Amino acid sequence: MKNINETVKFGTPEISILVNYSDRAKNYSIHISNINNTAKLTIPVNGSYHQAITFAKSRETWIRDKLANNLPEISPEFGSEFLYQGQKLIIKKSKDRRVYKDENALYVSCEPNQLKGKLKGFLKIQARDHLDFISKKYSNILGRKYNRLTLRDTRSRWGSCTSKGHLMYSWRLIMAPPEVLNYVAAHEVSHLLHLNHSNQFWETVSYLMPDFEYHKDWLKKNGQSLHRYKL
Numbered sequence: 001m002k003n004i005n006e007t008v009k010f011g012t013p014e015i016s017i018l019v020n021y022s023d024r025a026k027n028y029s030i031h032i033s034n035i036n037n038t039a040k041l042t043i044p045v046n047g048s049y050h051q052a053i054t055f056a057k058s059r060e061t062w063i064r065d066k067l068a069n070n071l072p073e074i075s076p077e078f079g080s081e082f083l084y085q086g087q088k089l090i091i092k093k094s095k096d097r098r099v100y101k102d103e104n105a106l107y108v109s110c111e112p113n114q115l116k117g118k119l120k121g122f123l124k125i126q127a128r129d130h131l132d133f134i135s136k137k138y139s140n141i142l143g144r145k146y147n148r149l150t151l152r153d154t155r156s157r158w159g160s161c162t163s164k165g166h167l168m169y170s171w172r173l174i175m176a177p178p179e180v181l182n183y184v185a186a187h188e189v190s191h192l193l194h195l196n197h198s199n200q201f202w203e204t205v206s207y208l209m210p211d212f213e214y215h216k217d218w219l220k221k222n223g224q225s226l227h228r229y230k231l
């Protein structure tokens with residue numbers, strides 16, 4: 001057994017993986033510890049470090065998903081941090097009935113036990129506003145109308161589009177940076193033209209949003225963190 005205190009780091013935001021040589025292992029493998037939520041890369045003693053890193057990098061999305069899924073849930077309360085349009089805001093109590101925000105805080109007026117419900121209501125209204133607006137804009141550009149737009153709280157997908165032109169989105173997208181929400185809309189609205197992920201489909205997405213790759217990547221790497229907030 002060689003030294004196990006080596007750490008490799010890569011990606012943005014950076015992830016750290018503990019490297020471990022094992023004389024019993026036959027293959028490269030990655031294990032996520034539930035105890036301290038760390039990723040561990042095992043290299044067989046006769047394996048190559050370089051190949052092991054290539055292997056770990058090829059599984060970056062899987063590692064990020066696992067680490068994010070293991071993160072504890074966040075239960076919003078007055079004074080705690082909240083995510084809205086990619087910004088971290090402190091939840092503050094206000095006297096105004098409407099929910100509003102400034103650069104640093106989100107102001108809500110209610111009793112502590114009503115906070116989650118109030119935040120969820122606010123997110124849904126905002127998500128609908130933004131998703132309606134951007135979906136309409138993109139659908140006008142493509143000259144294809146959609147029939148319905150519904151919001152859900154889905155874990156497996158951020159949006160969908162049916163052959164009948166029915167769009168569905170996760171309202172949690174309003175917690176992500178605005179461009180990320182726009183990307184999901186560009187993606188789903190492009191399905192009004194192409195009900196597949198063909199080259200023409202991706203060309204349509206890129207026509208609507210030339211820098212979409214960057215935002216698609218953000219969602220892949222950070223999307224799971226939006227589910228941490230218990231509402």
Ligand SMILES: [Zn+2]
Nearest residue numbers: 187191196197
């Ligand atoms: Zn799709």
